[in-house]
Amino acid sequence: MICCKECLDLLCDYLEGTLDPEIAAQLEEHFEDCPPCISFLKTYKSTSKLCRQTMSQEEIPDFVKSRLKDFLNKNIRKPS
Amino acid sequence: MPTSEEKAREQQLVDELKAGNLEAFDEIVNLFQKKIYSLGFNLTRNQMDAQDIAQDVLLTIYRKIDTFQGKSAFSSWVYRITLNAAYMKLRSKKKEQFVSLDDAFPAFNGSGYHQEKIRDWSESTDSLLFSNETKDVINKAVDQLPEKEKVVFILRDVDGLSTEKVGEILELSIPAVKSRLHRARLFLRKKLSNYFDEFYAKKEAKKP
Incomplete structure (x- = not known):
């Protein structure tokens, strides 16, 4: 049976689905008997999700968009 | 992941821009400006810096498109230019913090x-x-x-x-x-x- 420390090293591959099926099965077997690892896995997954939702930009602010447009018009349309 | 149609469209835009087509450049701007700005913002956490980065990057795409050889995807090239511009910004601010992971x-x-x-x-x-x-x-x-x-x-x-x-x-x-x-x-x-x-x-x- 693999230990918690080994599970930690496999977490990234496990979530990407790139783990060897046999090793993934061992990992899942460990999870069944190990509440701390389950909590760890869930909070590890949640971390990515929370960060994505917090940091994803919806849109560029309008004033930035219009400044970019002006900048490009000045520097590209009328080369000096 | 971009679909093969998106990749083909990207390639077409690159070819058109290399030929000097400004409409192709406009479309590239529309496709990438949000990605460039948000990556710049997330790395610098500053709206003005992100705007400067976006300006630099878009201008670089226009001026240096001939140096893009197509060895990697066009979008990867754009991301790399964006990272370089963001690193320049960060270095100019000299905000070094060392945390141990x-x-x-x-x-x-x-x-x-x-x-x-x-x-x-x-x-x-x-x-x-x-x-x-x-x-x-x-x-x-x-x-x-x-x-x-x-x-x-x-x-x-x-x-x-x-x-x-x-x-x-x-x-x-x-x-x-x-x-x-x-x-x-x-x-x-x-x-x-x-x-x-x-x-x-x-x-x-x-x-x-």
Whole structure:
């Protein structure tokens, strides 16, 4: 049976689905008997999700968009 | 992942821009400006800097399109230019912070089993998970990450690019991308866990 420390090293591959099926099965077997690892896995997954939702930009602010447009018009349309 | 039609369209736009077609450039701007701006913003945490970066990058695409040889995807080239522009910005500010990511690993006993209690805060209410305070914790923690881990985390987990794509952009092997990603996630998980542990401890202390 693999230990918690080994599970930690496999977490990234496990979530990407790139783990060897046999090793993934061992990992899942460990999870069944190990509440701390389950909590760890869930909070590890949640971390990515929370960060994505917090940091994803919806849109560029309008004033930035219009400044970019002006900048490009000045520097590209009328080369000096 | 872009579809093959999107890739073909990208290639067509690149060819048209190389031939001097300004409409192709406009379309490239529309396709990429949000990605460029948001990556710039997430790396610098500053609107003005992100705007400067976007200006630099768009101008570089226009001026240097002839140097793009198509060895990697056009989008990877654009990401690389954006990262370079963002690094220049960050270096000019000389804001170096050294945090050790080693502390982010959980504590194991001699047999490799978890030593401390691990709270599962993942199912907390949305009002806690998405509170402004939580957002602050996240923004500060991401800002503290060393550059190497930060950029992998932002590209992979925030922008949602595939591990392979991140490897192509950064010219890193897949195991190297995963290792940096894992270290970043562990660090951020630890920061969030500390925050939620404190939150629940305070809440429990208040109970009569």
